[in-house]
Amino acid sequence: MATNLDNIQLTIIVGHFGSGKTEFSVNYAMKMQEAGHKVALADLDIINPYFRTREITDELEAKGIRVISSVLGNKESHPMDLPSLSPELNLLFQTDQYYGIVDVGGNPEGARALGRFSDGIKKTNYNMYMVVNANRPETETVETVLSFMRGIEEKSKLKISGFINNTHLVRDTSPEDILKGDKLVREVSEATNLPVMYTSYIKEMVDMSGYDLAGEKFPMTMLMRPEWL
Amino acid sequence: MAKKLMKGNEALAAAAIAAGATHFFGYPITPQSELIEYMAREMPKAGGCFLQAESEVAASYMVYGAGGAGARVITSTSSPGLALKQEGLTYMVAAQIPAVVINVSRGGPGLGNILPQQSDYFMCTRGGGNGDYYHPCFAPASVQECADLVTEAFDIADKYRMPVLILADGLIGQMMEPVEIKEATEKPIDKPWAADGGHVKRGEHNRINAMILPADGLEELNHVIQAKLKDYSENYVRYEAIDVEDADIVLVAYGTPSRACKNVLKKAKEEGLKFGLIRPISLYPFPKEAFDKINPNCKAIISVEQSCGQMIEDIRLSVLGKFPIKFFGRTGGNPIIPDAVYSYAKEVLGGKA
Incomplete structure (x- = not known):
């Protein structure tokens, strides 16, 4: 198989559980797919048992996005309590067949799963973005975000390359929440010298068009939470 | 805070x-x-x-x-x-x-x-x-x-x-x-x-x-x-009762299925049907008094549970034969989806279930 490692496009999404990294990852995968890329989305979350990419595998695959799961059995109907890393993951790290998006588990322990692939990943053009929700008690200050970031970097053996402000309170989200997160990620960006890549929010819930926000605005559709819940 | x-x-x-x-x-x-x-x-x-x-x-x-x-x-x-x-x-x-x-x-x-x-x-x-x-x-x-x-x-x-x-x-x-x-x-x-x-x-x-x-x-x-x-x-009897006084169908659910049932009530209202909900918050003691408030002409009570039907026994003891009692449940971890509850409830209302 002909492979040019320089061409491998890989975006790794990390963040605390509740930050909304799966929601972002799924929306990002769809956006990249719409932009003409051949996308594969890998669910590497071995921390959260529910609200996982596998729950919407059918919808994603219908759009032509390849879904790589981290449990034995890919569909919601086979939710075995056995985290397992699929050999398919190597498609993302060792070939340039796909634009890869990797959704990593909700804490530094979850990022350990990524460490297993770090040697291969380091040889590629990867970006690792940390999703920040300023309403999560574990990432509400610059200090706690930095400490979380260091934990992720240590366990994954990879470097964070930017931040995503995804501050929300599910259906109670207001523009003030996003602005609170905006202030936080700007401060984190200053402290780390790393860019804020996106500010993401559910477009049906808040309209942020009139606001000056760090990074690119990334309006999303809520896909991971059923309407009735 | x-x-x-x-x-x-x-x-x-x-x-x-x-x-x-x-x-x-x-x-x-x-x-x-x-x-x-x-x-x-x-x-x-x-x-x-x-x-x-x-x-x-x-x-x-x-x-x-x-x-x-x-x-x-x-x-x-x-x-x-x-x-x-x-x-x-x-x-x-x-x-x-x-x-x-x-x-x-x-x-x-x-x-x-x-x-x-x-x-x-x-x-x-x-x-x-x-x-x-x-x-x-x-x-x-x-x-x-x-x-x-x-x-x-x-x-x-x-x-x-x-x-x-x-x-x-x-x-x-x-x-x-x-x-x-x-x-x-x-x-x-x-x-x-x-x-x-x-x-x-x-x-x-x-x-x-x-x-x-x-x-x-x-x-x-x-x-x-x-x-x-x-x-x-x-x-310490605790419960939430919604629209039961003039309901033709009363759903009974606790925990997550009660959230699905609230959506069913919304849908029923939009279509002009009279549905009510009893959500027990205390399971022991079971809120028997909530069932005394139900419309005497109510067609049926439906227990909605993510089980094969357990709370339904407490409903029977609370209702003491006053209303027919039906059951809608899923197991295995399959979710209770509002649409499925609504379809079943409409069948019950039409005498088909």
Whole structure:
């Protein structure tokens, strides 16, 4: 198989559980797919048992996005309590067949799963973005975000390359929440010298068009939470 | 305190610490592991004791010991883990030890799976161990309610000197919602009965004991337990009743399925149908009085459960034959979807189910 490692496009999404990294990852995968890329989305979350990419595998695959799961059995109907890393993951790290998006588990322990692939990943053009929700008690200050970031970097053996402000309170989200997160990620960006890549929010819930926000605005559709819940 | 975003499991733990819990003993099991992880991280910071026991049985006796010494103590688990804890729980009832016990329930029977299910209703509302007793049992349907009920559960446990259960299905434990953790306003009551080395004169002892050999002594203890349950049952009935007074169909659901049912009510209203909902918050005592408010011409009551039908027995006992009772349920961790409940309810209304 002909492979040019320089061409491998890989975006790794990390963040605390509740930050909304799966929601972002799924929306990002769809956006990249719409932009003409051949996308594969890998669910590497071995921390959260529910609200996982596998729950919407059918919808994603219908759009032509390849879904790589981290449990034995890919569909919601086979939710075995056995985290397992699929050999398919190597498609993302060792070939340039796909634009890869990797959704990593909700804490530094979850990022350990990524460490297993770090040697291969380091040889590629990867970006690792940390999703920040300023309403999560574990990432509400610059200090706690930095400490979380260091934990992720240590366990994954990879470097964070930017931040995503995804501050929300599910259906109670207001523009003030996003602005609170905006202030936080700007401060984190200053402290780390790393860019804020996106500010993401559910477009049906808040309209942020009139606001000056760090990074690119990334309006999303809520896909991971059923309407009735 | 401003609202934060938390999982149900985290809110249950945070509220316990805010309520003054000083001891946690437990053993990890999905889908409640975030609770024990939170305790491992935060309980020592609050100056309390976190200990991961070697098993659920061991954890339940550590709770017995700490509670017997007067500590505010909590343990948490998921379905098969609660089955293991039953021995400790019935001993706590006999020794009159207060404690808060949390069950974030999963799929069964057996080891089952890690998905949400409500098949522990009998185990949690009937007194899961040996002997004559029931547990006070509450079922939250939101993350905020998780926090609020834990705060109250500690006061009830102390007041009646018995274990109080919180039954949250796995989805309530795993779901994220905004929550405000309220600091406890009242100080825990004094415990003159506690075996803590104080409270008694030299030469006297406070005994914590679950074995009472004389027949009259054990009968007296049973009378004491029954009297406590009677008083509790008269004072802690909790439920939410929506539009039942003129409903043609009344749904009954607790925990996550009640959220689906609220959506069914909305849909029914849009289509001009009269649906009501009873959401028990206290499962023991079961809110029988809510059923007295139902429209006498109501066509049927539907029990909606993520089980094969357990709460339906309490509904039958509450209704006593006044209305036909139907059942809609899913198991295996399959969710209760509003559309499916609505279709079934319309069939019942049309006399087809």
